[in-house]
Amino acid sequence: MNKNFEQMLRLVDYVDGLMVVDKNCIIRHYYTAYPDLVNLRQDEPLNRSLFEIYPTLKREDSYICRALKTGESFINYEQTYINYKGDAMEANCSAVPIKEHGEVVGVIDMVIYKDAHVTERRLSFDISLISALTKSYNTSDQSLEDIVTQDGEMIRIKEKILQTADSDAHVLVYGKTGTGKELIVNAIQKTSRRKDAPFIKQNCASIPSTLLESILFGTTKGSYTGAKDTPGLFELADGGTLFLDEINSMELTAQAKLLRVLEDNCIRRIGAKEEKQVNVRIIAAVNEDPEGCVERNKIREDIFYRLCVLRYDIPELYRRKGDIPLLMEYFRKHYNKKFHKQIMAYSSEVQDIFLAYNWPGNVRELKNVIESAFHNNHTAILTRNDIPNYILSRLAVDTMHAEDVRGLPLHEMLARYEVLLIEDAYRRNGGSLTKTAAELQVSKQNLAYKMKKYDIR
DSSP states (O other): OGGGHHHHHGGGGTOSEEEEEETTSBEEEEEESOHHHHTOOTTTTTTSBHHHHSTTOOGGGOHHHHHHHHOOOEEEEEEEEEOTTSOEEEEEEEEEEEEETTEEEEEEEEEEEOOTTOSSOOSSOOHHHHHHHHHHHOOOOOOGGGOOOOOHHHHHHHHHHHHTTTOOOOEEEEOOTTSOHHHHHHHHHHHSTTTTSOEEEEETTSSOHHHHHHHHHOBOTTSSTTOOOBOOHHHHTTTSEEEEETGGGSOHHHHHHHHHHHHHOEEOOBTOSSOEEOOOEEEEEESSOHHHHHHTTSSOHHHHHHHTTEEEEOOOGGGGGGGHHHHHHHHHHHHHHHHTOOOOEEOHHHHHHHHHSOOTTHHHHHHHHHHHHHHHOOSSEEOGGGSOHHHHHHHHHHHHHHSOOTTOOHHHHHHHHHHHHHHHHHHHTTTOHHHHHHHHTOOHHHHHHHHHHHTOO
């Protein structure tokens, strides 16, 4: 993250305090405009755990931890920080993830103190601050070559991206959660003639609707309390590309203003009288059926047609199971390098399980399952015992559903499911009654009774 520190330091004019933590919640940078007020010197928190400096802060209540885990921004929330000396400070905060190559590597936490002794009052974060963060950290090195596939439909998508590389037409990308929409978007941008121009990303669901319009279009001084003359994302992206993720979460009023940009390339800041011309290519993404979004009034019909000049529908992973072995190998190499391991292969049983499973979370779920298996494994081969239990349980349900159970009474269907779960857990625990009972959270006597009842050996 060191290469981003210079950009981070530019933000101190906007805030009372700024803290950068890495992915392990270690504080790597700390700034406060009021060291006496918070009773912490600039160097005191450095290279120490967030929870050591603020011992009353709990992980489950920390927006910094949420930003690290989800990769989402949390803007203008209230937090009380009590340091290890017992000094408390109430603040309005914003936690924004820092991403490198698509991975969250840290979080910037910015605070505006609510103490009455702070003379220059700011009621909320300036839009220019959010804009600067969006511009600085939402970049990616992913390109067309990073799309790992042998699936016919995915190959056609890659070919279409190449064929339309010289086009400035707006784009709509549709895919279920985890299918790789952002990977496709990055590939579109990297092959376009705007590849060296600004590329700004904004998740429409991660910013409150009351702020999103100001973030997109900018503000003028006096348009609301504390507002300044600040550019919006359209102005910052002028000459380049603006990626609006989950556009189906955008309020219809903001969509009406977006339509004006799509039609005439004009924007008007909040509170301004004059319009400005911008030259921005818009790539939008949705995780719900676009036509269904139009029917349910989540996307304006005129917006839908404007964005659909170029459209990419990404198939779910269960529809391209031929890619699973390729992705398994790709992630094996990726996590070997990341975790400094030397895992050589997957067991044949794991390969069968991965091919049989339907992957409702798509490629993202596959990636996370393989990462989990890496953490559980201590040998050179990833085995069934390394896979999260929920995968095996869901697969057992899918297997039962595949059988012909029509006409069976409910108690018999439940009994079949119970057998599958017990057999699977018993085999996974090497035939140990004690371990199996502990995993299933039943007594050994109860488990022994059920195994005898169902003749499980």
